Amino acid sequence: MCRRVLIVDDSVTMRDMLTFTLKAAGFSIIEADDGVNALKALEGNAVDLIITDINMPRLDGIELTRQVRQSEKLAFVPILCLTTETSDELKSRAKSAGATGWLQKPFDPDMLVHTAMKVCL
Numbered sequence: 001m002c003r004r005v006l007i008v009d010d011s012v013t014m015r016d017m018l019t020f021t022l023k024a025a026g027f028s029i030i031e032a033d034d035g036v037n038a039l040k041a042l043e044g045n046a047v048d049l050i051i052t053d054i055n056m057p058r059l060d061g062i063e064l065t066r067q068v069r070q071s072e073k074l075a076f077v078p079i080l081c082l083t084t085e086t087s088d089e090l091k092s093r094a095k096s097a098g099a100t101g102w103l104q105k106p107f108d109p110d111m112l113v114h115t116a117m118k119v120c121l
Contacts, residue, residue, distance in 0.1 A: 002048040002078075006030045007071060008038040008064065009053040009082070015106070018051060018082075018112070025113040035059025038121025039067060047077060048120050051103075054090065056082040062090075062097045069098035078119040 004029050007018045012033075019029045030045050032038035034056045051067065052061040059067075061081055068074045078100040085091075091102055100119050103112065 002116060004028050004047045005049045005051060006038060006041060006047045007051050008035055009030045010056045021112055022111045035064035038064055049116055050077055050079045054081055054085050062094050062109050063098060064098040065099050
């Protein structure tokens, strides 16, 4: 079962909401404010799931996904993109980079927990 989640979002408010929702469901959380800091966090922490925003400074969620997929130890960690973006082209780019799934902001807490548990089976 999935227990440790890396949340990557440049919005403190969004990270707080995600953390609150997932902690209440029994997950342990690591946070990063962009893709660069997410990669640093992954150097010293094992995770079972990554939830990332797409639009972030320095390193966006698609490039983060691409780099995670190149890592031998992280290649099979599920990655969910959580974003306000709705374009089919962007979804296709995320999927091509290796994203496992896509969730829309604002997120439904029950759907988030359900999806997190489902992709971690």
